[in-house]
Amino acid sequence: xxxxxxxxxxxxxxxxxGVVKALEDVSLSVGRGETLGVVGESGSGKSVLSFAVxxxxxxAATVSQGAIRFxxxxxxxxxxSDLDELRGAEMAMIFQNPRTALNPIRPVGRQIADVLLRxxxxxxxxxxxxxxEMLARVRIPDPERRAKAYPFEMSGGMCQRVMIALALxxxxxxxxxxxxxxxxxxxxxxxxxxxxxxxxxxxxxxTLLITHDLGLAAExxxxxxxxxxxxxxxxxxxxxxxxxxxxxxxxxxxxxxPRPGASLAALEPIPGSLPDLRGxxxxxxxxxxxxxxxxxxxxxxxxxxxxxxxxxxxxRPA
Amino acid sequence: MPxxxxxxxxxxxxxxxxxxxxxxxTFVLTRALPGDPAAYFAGPAADAxxxxxxxxxxxxxxxxxxxxxxxxxxxxxxxxxTSLITGQPVSADILARLPASVELTLxxxxxxxxxxxxxxxxxxxxxxxxxxxMARVISTxxxxxxxxxxxxxxxYIFYYLLGWAPAPMGRLDLFASAPTTITGFYLVDSLITGQxxxxxxxxxxxxxxxxxxxxFALAPLTRMTRASMLGVLGSDFIRTARAGxxxxxxxxxxxxxxxxxxxxxxxxxxxxxxxxxxNVLVEKVFAWPGIGSYAIEALVxxxxxxxxxxxxxxxxxxxxxxxxxxILYGLIDPRVRIEx
Ligand SMILES: Nc1ncnc2c1ncn2[C@@H]1O[C@H](COP(=O)(O)OP(=O)(O)OP(=O)(O)O)[C@@H](O)[C@H]1O
Ligand SMILES: [Mg+2]
Numbered sequence: 001x002x003x004x005x006x007x008x009x010x011x012x013x014x015x016x017x018g019v020v021k022a023l024e025d026v027s028l029s030v031g032r033g034e035t036l037g038v039v040g041e042s043g044s045g046k047s048v049l050s051f052a053v054x055x056x057x058x059x060a061a062t063v064s065q066g067a068i069r070f071x072x073x074x075x076x077x078x079x080x081s082d083l084d085e086l087r088g089a090e091m092a093m094i095f096q097n098p099r100t101a102l103n104p105i106r107p108v109g110r111q112i113a114d115v116l117l118r119x120x121x122x123x124x125x126x127x128x129x130x131x132x133e134m135l136a137r138v139r140i141p142d143p144e145r146r147a148k149a150y151p152f153e154m155s156g157g158m159c160q161r162v163m164i165a166l167a168l169x170x171x172x173x174x175x176x177x178x179x180x181x182x183x184x185x186x187x188x189x190x191x192x193x194x195x196x197x198x199x200x201x202x203x204x205x206x207t208l209l210i211t212h213d214l215g216l217a218a219e220x221x222x223x224x225x226x227x228x229x230x231x232x233x234x235x236x237x238x239x240x241x242x243x244x245x246x247x248x249x250x251x252x253x254x255x256x257x258p259r260p261g262a263s264l265a266a267l268e269p270i271p272g273s274l275p276d277l278r279g280x281x282x283x284x285x286x287x288x289x290x291x292x293x294x295x296x297x298x299x300x301x302x303x304x305x306x307x308x309x310x311x312x313x314x315x316r317p318a
Numbered sequence: 319m320p321x322x323x324x325x326x327x328x329x330x331x332x333x334x335x336x337x338x339x340x341x342x343x344t345f346v347l348t349r350a351l352p353g354d355p356a357a358y359f360a361g362p363a364a365d366a367x368x369x370x371x372x373x374x375x376x377x378x379x380x381x382x383x384x385x386x387x388x389x390x391x392x393x394x395x396x397x398x399x400t401s402l403i404t405g406q407p408v409s410a411d412i413l414a415r416l417p418a419s420v421e422l423t424l425x426x427x428x429x430x431x432x433x434x435x436x437x438x439x440x441x442x443x444x445x446x447x448x449x450x451x452m453a454r455v456i457s458t459x460x461x462x463x464x465x466x467x468x469x470x471x472x473x474y475i476f477y478y479l480l481g482w483a484p485a486p487m488g489r490l491d492l493f494a495s496a497p498t499t500i501t502g503f504y505l506v507d508s509l510i511t512g513q514x515x516x517x518x519x520x521x522x523x524x525x526x527x528x529x530x531x532x533x534f535a536l537a538p539l540t541r542m543t544r545a546s547m548l549g550v551l552g553s554d555f556i557r558t559a560r561a562g563x564x565x566x567x568x569x570x571x572x573x574x575x576x577x578x579x580x581x582x583x584x585x586x587x588x589x590x591x592x593x594x595x596x597n598v599l600v601e602k603v604f605a606w607p608g609i610g611s612y613a614i615e616a617l618v619x620x621x622x623x624x625x626x627x628x629x630x631x632x633x634x635x636x637x638x639x640x641x642x643x644x645i646l647y648g649l650i651d652p653r654v655r656i657e658x
Contacts, residue, residue: 051557054561056557056560056561080566083563084563084564084565085563086563087560087561087562087563088561088562088563088564089563092561092562093558093561095554095557095558095561097554100553100554100555101554101555101557101558102555102558103555103558103559103573103577104555104577104653105576105577105650105651105652105653106572106573106576114559114562114564114568114572115562115563115564118562118563118564118565118568119563150652150653150656152652152653153656163558166558166562
């Protein structure tokens, strides 16, 4: 059994201007100690997916089908108190915007201590000490003093590290990291990712690493899932994905990423943009942008081929 | 918190010009009002000569600048002149009556807060529910009803029709005796001295006028609490708190409400200063012996000194109020405290 299993998950948002089909038939799984990368353009549904796993979707969201299982427990059917026990302790999340993701009027150390107090069965003083220790682990200088600071007194990168300390405080089994290192300098970025990797090895923590940075994904992930407009279009072990992308979108995505040795001319943007997720959508949401598109692509649901841990949702895969 | 102290000092200094302006304006205004106090106090039967004599005695025959200087000199010694109606120093009159007004206002505000905060929070956590609709109805009704009308309506229903409330005749009915004065607040004094019958009588008298003021304050406070909570509940850090598995109470109170309180405190300050004004009408309706009714009686009699004293007191209370709001703000929000 995998640690996290997402089966055929579809999620919609009710909005004034219609129903946004933000996720459709998403299936993914993450094993213990594994790092799964999730890549895709802005708006492809990466954050929506991670919120759904954490059970913190917006009120306007409804899951129309599918299941999310964590250690066999169906999260979509679990009661709120069961979920509260899991959240923060067994599974934790690093949010995309560290500045706004922290409570502006509560000292950052207290915010970490709050989570520890809730889950770790410690006293307030112990929680505070542990919070300082966590701040030190994410390489915040002078953690004692910083624990008493408010988010507005810190730089963006510093808030990012607080966010990471907050997520890792209870040594979760699953870490969802939504762009954990954007806004950090290269050295800190490496140090943070090393820390995450260390925890992953030590305590077999699984990581869902959401990123725009294909380079980072290539370096840190065991497998990578590619998302486009609410679909998972391809999943493959990292090396294979880069060596032989099968979905045309994956291939485009890789060719738009600067690499050493590649000429700048090869860096062409992906044509077109994400489709509007409201209203009718073609079975393949990439078809309007695809250079391989043919009429047969519009015929019914996409076939999904699974072989040797590879999946691609395309009628004309490479 | 030395930062907070310096903030307070700076605010106090900043308020001095406004207080000075209030002093000048009230002086000029009261002199410009129609009516001649000398004639009023000489009585309708008096001849021109005795009116002149009273005028001289009151110092009203001197040129305005001289009168103003004399007024300033008195103020500097804490003197606000003498009321012609009561024959007492205005400062003594106001000090004696201020607790009645403050007790009433605070009770009204406490009632309003006790209802509006939970109601606003409940409405924001369940938008579109019946609580939310109720909050909306209350906010709309509260704004559209003028305060003297609510006052009269409450008296009509609860005194005249139902007979549940005592007659709207001041702070105590005829049979109760005032508690020993310690703070001047009847509720507090009667409790301290253990005069529980007095406490009950005072509370019974207080309910309707406090309710009138409370209803008036309820609408803006509920509306602001709801709007502010809605905004905060949708923000990223609430999502973080939920992702940390924090209990619903912690998320709602420690994380959401404390943040949502900032605009509510601002509204509270505004509402409070409206209440200072609304007080005048409510005191009239309920024959409440506060400074509002004192000022009205003086105004009718062209009695300058109490009117000036009243306005000055209001101005000082207004400044003090804003100061308290600033301090509250600083206590809630570290950004105010630290960046100041
Ligand atoms: N509350 C909501 N109501 C309506 N639509 C929403 C809501 N939240 C997200 N969406 C839509 O869902 C889609 C996926 O958004 P999501 O935030 O998951 O993208 P993302 O892949 O995380 O992008 P980024 O890389 O910029 O973070 C977008 O089209 C977005 O507009
Ligand atoms: Mg996102």
